[in-house]
Amino acid sequence: MAFLTAIGLMSGTSMDGIDLAILRSDGANVIEFGPSMAVAYDAAFRRRIEASLETAKAIVRREDRPGDLAEMEREITMRHARAVSDFLLSLPAEWQKPDLIGFHGQTVLHRPHLGVTVQLGAGALLAHETGIPVIYDMRANDMAHGGQGAPLVPAYHAALARSLSEPYAAMKPAVFVNVGGISNITYVPDAGAPVAFDTGPGNTLIDQWVSREGGVPYDAGGTIASEGGVVTEVATRYLDNPFFGKSGPKSLDRNDFTLALAEGLELSDGARTLAHVSAEAILKSVAHLPAPPKLWIVCGGGRKNPHIVGDLRAGAEKAGAEVIVAEDAGLNGDATEAEAWAYLAVRSALGQPLTFPTTTGCREPVTGGQRAEP
Incomplete structure (x- = not known):
């Protein structure tokens, strides 16, 4: 059975830190669950993310990064890169060569009625820093096909x-x-x-x-x-x-x-x-x-x-x-969302749908995500 090994990274709306998990999947089923880890954000950085939510209200186009959002995007990405490095060092040998990273980034704006969702996170920078291909920006294609861009899990x-x-x-x-x-x-x-x-x-x-x-x-x-x-x-x-x-x-x-x-x-x-x-x-x-x-x-x-x-x-x-x-x-409730991003990265790499009309309202089942090579 062909499968891919992927690390999933999630920094959610609670803004408390980065969850990491690794698994193997054929795009349909989870073949094997691996370890997981959490990296907490310090209080000062959490306050900076909270402030960025206000700054993000000025965004009109998804690529806009007003104020200090470009700097925040780089720092968030580098924190994820360091978390991946530490995670890999902690893993048993059989898990240390993942094929992919599924990178969510930090949501700072989600306005489905306007077709706009913004997650701070530079996929190309993360791929460069980790040496691993990165699947990122997994919500945008759903919205381009009439979906809400959420939920993706x-x-x-x-x-x-x-x-x-x-x-x-x-x-x-x-x-x-x-x-x-x-x-x-x-x-x-x-x-x-x-x-x-x-x-x-x-x-x-x-x-x-x-x-x-x-x-x-x-x-x-x-x-x-x-x-x-x-x-x-x-x-x-x-x-x-x-x-x-x-x-x-x-x-x-x-x-x-x-x-x-x-x-x-x-x-x-x-x-x-x-x-x-x-x-x-x-x-x-x-x-x-x-x-x-x-x-x-x-x-x-x-x-x-x-x-x-x-x-x-x-x-x-x-x-x-x-x-x-x-x-x-028998499931890991702390790692579920990070596992989901690993699973979705595999499905994206295989061209399989991530979202469906009954989950996000998209017009047809659609895949999503961009791929960045190291």
Whole structure:
């Protein structure tokens, strides 16, 4: 069986660092999972990325780099290059010669209604620095074909669903939930194409809240929220947003939801309320699915927040569904998105579709990505 070995790099909307993972794939299935690693951004660099989100609002064309964005793009790329170097040194010998790198970059602007999505990351520079071919800019071709440019992980989620063992393999429809800065879901039926869309804020509002009100980057283990309660009227105002009434495909920018509705709350009440909003937003997505799911599999950093998972579980159980975290199914919940970018790089290299009309709204299944050689 022919396969390629790829490293996936993800720096998500939580802006907390770089996730790396390596795997082998034939473009359809994962042949073998390899190790993974995470490299945290220091607080000062996170603040610089946050500032770049404001600068990026001036972008009109995808290639525009106003202000210091060109300098940020180079630094983000060089940090990824150093992370790859360190990762390769840590790997067993059989994993040290990857064929490809799948490079996401750092999203600073996502405006699907304008056909614009910008990820800071120079693929050619990364290929030069690492000596490995790089597949990058994987969202643009989808948007050129009428898609939202997000989410891109559904193709990988569908492959993971095919790899599940019992009892979970028989629990279809299944939904993979990626709770990153923004949450997205992939609905995997018994037969047919997956359905996917962004569901709402995941960790981003919680992170912004505890950073602003508590001076910490995130609510580790939901500790802050555990001392508070859900302020129902605030949660209701968030969940009344017209976004939740729209059917998919649909996607969000990190700035589409703000802390405005939470103003005046006490620190712990705000953290608990925003965790509830994240879970309820996911549950509201059922209204836009072909059938109610039997199984929810939670990936991403938000699976470590017991309030998000607990509220999701409580709501799902009312509908007779089971909620598990990735590790319950033998998966690596920390590395799922980085693994997805490795898998998508293989599919791109083989000319296979990355997105589908049912996942992003593109007019037809399309591949994507640019390739940079060392």
